[in-house]
Amino acid sequence: MSAQARTIKKYPNRRLYDTETSSYITLADVKKLVLENVEFKVEDAKTKDDLTRAILLQIILEEESAGAPMFTSDSLSQIIRFYGNAMQGMMGGYLEKNIQTFMQIQNKLQDQSRQVYGQNPMLNSETWSEFVKMQGPAMQGLMGRYLEQSAQTFLNMQNQLTSQTRNLWGNFPFPGFPGQPETKKEDGEEPKS
Numbered sequence: 001m002s003a004q005a006r007t008i009k010k011y012p013n014r015r016l017y018d019t020e021t022s023s024y025i026t027l028a029d030v031k032k033l034v035l036e037n038v039e040f041k042v043e044d045a046k047t048k049d050d051l052t053r054a055i056l057l058q059i060i061l062e063e064e065s066a067g068a069p070m071f072t073s074d075s076l077s078q079i080i081r082f083y084g085n086a087m088q089g090m091m092g093g094y095l096e097k098n099i100q101t102f103m104q105i106q107n108k109l110q111d112q113s114r115q116v117y118g119q120n121p122m123l124n125s126e127t128w129s130e131f132v133k134m135q136g137p138a139m140q141g142l143m144g145r146y147l148e149q150s151a152q153t154f155l156n157m158q159n160q161l162t163s164q165t166r167n168l169w170g171n172f173p174f175p176g177f178p179g180q181p182e183t184k185k186e187d188g189e190e191p192k193s
């Protein structure tokens with residue numbers, strides 16, 4: 001957040017107060033700020049704790065409950081399984097990069113539609129829907145190829161990390177570690193540990 005970010009205070013009664021407009025606002029108003037790309041920070045009015053993520057998650061929950069969810073139960077279950085997993089830290093960055101790439105693709109499509117229709121397609125939802133329908137197969141193919149490449153890159157990175165870990169730790173005498181040579185035992189002798 002920049003120093004210019006708008007501050008919204010959350011009070012114990014769960015009300016949100018916009019310090020810029022000196023008025024109470026709703027989650028719908030916060031969603032509007034997000035859609036308008038307004039930088040803001042939600043903080044606890046008493047403790048000054050940053051509550052921005054919690055409020056954004058609350059908006060997502062409302063959107064998901066509103067009838068046209070973006071996430072399937074399976075995808076949410078998969079995300080939950082990453083919590084506490086060694087790959088948890090990487091998963092957030094991976095999702096963020098994929099969302100950024102998706103937004104770049106969307107921006108390019110909007111630029112193309114402006115060339116065809118000569119206006120901002122987001123201002124006219126019918127025009128934008130028509131354009132997306134026309135570009136649908138191409139867009140799905142593009143996203144499919146990108147995700148396949150992304151998944152392959154991720155798997156290659158994981159294999160490389162595994163190999164580097166084996167090379168690093170393989171030089172230490174940890175019994176039972178993959179890649180460690182088995183200790184030979186002489187006839188009648190116990191294995192050396």
